[in-house]
Amino acid sequence: MSHEMIALFMFSVMMVMLLTGQRVFGAIGFVAAISALWLWGTGGSDIPFAAVMKLMKWYPLLTLPMFIFMGYVLSESKIADDLYRMFHVWMGPVPGGLAIGTIGLMVLISAMNGLSVAGMAIGATIALPELLKRDYDKKMITGVIQAGSSLGILVPPSVVLVLYAMIARQPVGQLWLAGVIPGLMMAALFIIYIYIRCRITPSLGPTLSAEERAEITMTEKLRLLRAGLLPLAIFFAMMFPFVKGWTSLTESSAIGAMTAFVAAVIKRRMTWKVFEKSVRSTLAVSCMFMFIIVAAMGFGAVFDGLGAVQAIDRLFTERLGLSPWMILVLMQLSFLVMGTFLDDTAMLVIVAPLYIPLVRELGFDLVWYGVLYTITTQIAYMTPPFGYNLFLMRAMAPPEITMRDIYGSIIPFVGVMIFALAINMIFPEIALWLPELVYEGR
Template structure:
């Protein structure tokens, strides 16, 4: 039971606000020593037992340098800093502003049009940048004032922005999918291909929800009056295409090279970085200071991910050494009902609840490695299971009280927008995500995925 106690001790420390990477590393070290002392016992006396137990506990960390070296040499994880760099460069080019402005006026004349355009722009930003914080902030700064001006329901407007901004977690190229590809030991390109239809299905569900709400409650999402100064409808369509085509071209180059088998995700991320820089030059926003700032941001985020990964490696090592994985496997394999469906539903519920409190990186590196061997024993398709987890982890960005998208939006909204309105606004979108997730659980064939290996 030492491993199980260690797991809950880590959660308690995280809730108190201790840094994630240091928490997992410190807790692993402490409980590794405790496990060594318990194994040796005190038959030879208190001092001897403590000395030998501490030595035994510390000995399990002898191979940590080799594990860290294998992390550093992992070519799959090299894609993370490059995709982050690509997203930050694109965010600084003003791409989101151009897309939102054009799409807003293109769809604004129908009820719910600005909200629909926000979802569509969020989809394009997800496929081109994948940076949740940048997408939410950009749409909060640009799209929210327009919706507020035309008397949109505030919770609906806030919920639409938060949900659209988190699409980068499931629509490739997604950092979550890269991490899960490494954890599951499956090609990231396979995950990217499998995630396209579930991601687009989620987008379609958002749009349908907005259309239904605006149809039955006309005052919640009114249409924007036609602006003659914008020119004819054809001119608006042409301008929208001019703004969309550059980012769409980059998406086709990055994802197309992966799906066609021309390049690996790591190689395509390099293509994306080059394309982002060329777009910055085309938009006349390129500067060495911008590149330097983007590089620093990329290093900071990447360091956070790898720091957590090192702490998680120590945690999983001690957890396995103390037999925690066997306890979890025994519990999972004895759930009532069909063992495969019961396992999937229980893990989805557990990840959903954990998403209220901890970040997707910690869940990916701490929880998922415990579940992967059990899924293999149950003949569960690892690609399907990874996509389920990715969609579930996307929900963690929306769930109060620690949903990051909520904090990102709250940081840029006017003071008149209360936090409770943001929370209220995301609830329907959380239910939509859960509904699409359940559809993916029971009917994966709709999305072109098989549930078995």
């Protein structure tokens, strides 16, 4: 059997296992181990051992549990509630103001946690009931929460970019900095769209009534502003020394985790229940990602040994005559298709052994491509019929929001995200300017 057929067989078996409901790391690791033994006999057993050793020596991986713990502490201690109350008071008089504030909330939650599911959970439990109570259009706000929560995998500290960094062997710090401007740009595009829609059709996002605004004193506004800005202060305390070069990324993540813990203690919200839930959740998520990384590294080692990447590169460039940009566009389209039935982690580890070396051979920057992958994953999260966020929203939304409402709500936001993806593809400097600026002087 040719190496190309072996590679195709590996992908086919892995996809069948995933479609039958097997865990991602189990399916990928199983295929990698069996293929290694089949190709190289007992010597193939060294591949998973080498992957584990490589993972354990990867010092920046320590940032993963630190940032996840920080996010869960701030979430479980209800500091996110203060954030939404702040946006509610300050943005209420603006057309669609609470929806705009929800996008702002999602950006800050993303900067605290790095997981889209955290933003979805907070948006569905805190923002959604409040927006429905104030007669916001249910399609509008459902789309707002889904789109806003997807920013969690792009705005640093993105856990997905940590996984990409490990597989692509790129610096985590550069990838996080590369995600800052595209992430803020996408949030700004969401806000512009919401404001224009609600300005044209005020019934979609009514403003706070004059009576409600009169009840809120300036003292209350300032108090809420101080409480709501606490997460920003934590993020600044964590990232400022890193950007200045005073600390490494791992040390900064420890500062963030400790600062969040101390803030929860000072506000008297660090109960034993909150601490236990935060630690358990951090351990569960961190172990899940570590298992997936080990499986992906083993799969990638087998794939590299087959020489499948070079064979596919020759197929696209020599036999089909496609230009590098055409190949890049096809790769992004494949992510959109896979996103209808897979989550971001599964998509990355399935195609990483093929796409990342191919991107390198085509001459593209792997840090920039990490941002493109993440944006495409965001879009795939919300693409019917089986987008990941669609079903998360259905599970968390009240009964009056139907699946039809959820599907219809994401169409304009997907359009905005495709526009943002196109801009970042045409102008790579949007993603690369900040990491080049920060790392140039080091």
